[in-house]
Amino acid sequence: MREITKLQSAVDKAYQNFRHDNSGANADYIPFLAQIDSQLCALSIVTVQGDVITAGDTQYRFALESISKVCTLALALEDYDANTIQEKIGATPTGLPFNSVMALELHGEKPLSPLVNAGAMSAASIIKAQSIEERWQRILAIQQKLGSKDIYLSDELNQSEQTTNFHNRGIAWLLYSAGYLYCDTMEACDVYTRQCSTLVTTVELATMGATIASGGKNPITQEQVLKPDNCTRILAEMTMEGMYDSSGDWAYTVGLPSKSGVGGGILTIIPGVMAIAAFSPPLDTVGNSVRGQKMITSVAKELDYNLYKCI
Known part of the structure; x- marks a missing residue:
């Protein structure tokens, strides 16, 4: 229970600190995305044990992209x-x-x-x-x-x-x-x-990530969806190319496999532990959610997760 409290605290802090950040703009080259309310913001964690921690507009369905x-x-x-x-x-x-x-x-x-x-x-x-x-x-x-x-x-x-x-x-x-x-x-x-063009919530997105984090076993349904070895390959691909042109900077500063979408979602995976999913429509010039990046970075640092940390 203490661990869940710690996770909820980190999520609440990140959400409250960045939910009103007005940087960035919705993707406008897809008409559907241009009209989404830019104030929407959500953050969720799903652990490999199936614990769910949320803050914000976590029932809102957004484009997976x-x-x-x-x-x-x-x-x-x-x-x-x-x-x-x-x-x-x-x-x-x-x-x-x-x-x-x-x-x-x-x-x-x-x-x-x-x-x-x-x-x-x-x-x-x-x-x-x-x-x-x-x-x-x-x-x-x-x-x-x-x-x-x-x-x-x-x-x-x-x-x-x-x-x-x-x-x-x-x-x-x-x-x-x-x-x-x-x-x-x-x-x-x-x-x-x-x-x-499918629609997901941040909880569903975090569940996707938690399934990969747990070696292919969905922590909610308990179904073995993927072979464990394939999850290793997916995480490598996410590290190399998951955050568009800023993938290298993201690995350097955050150090966790992630994938973004121009619908405003970002999925970050901590292998063997959990996944973090963020959503907010305004994007930076590369195509990554501005609030999403800041919220996930905050949670990762608050919980001290980085794959490249040596001690």
């Missing part, structure tokens, strides 16, 4: 193996923005990382399926198994994204031309867009 890439990577690793995913998609930071075409041009059209848009479409395309609907349903199912059965596709958000995803369609054709897309080109782009 790029954090969905973690779930699809997890499914791809389950369908194949780490070596196959490394060979067919990659496991190296691109050093360029998450939607960069130049990154493909510089590396022979290989996407390098499943946590950038090109690699995420490649990962969606490699999922074992006989049809577009089977591919989509398997990706939705892994999100639900990792987080909660209540995660669902927002038709409004999906429509908003599908009608503005021309850049991603171009990336998909480049992948196809180089042999790094493993299903129909527009099918891959369509399914990738859908996976980004």
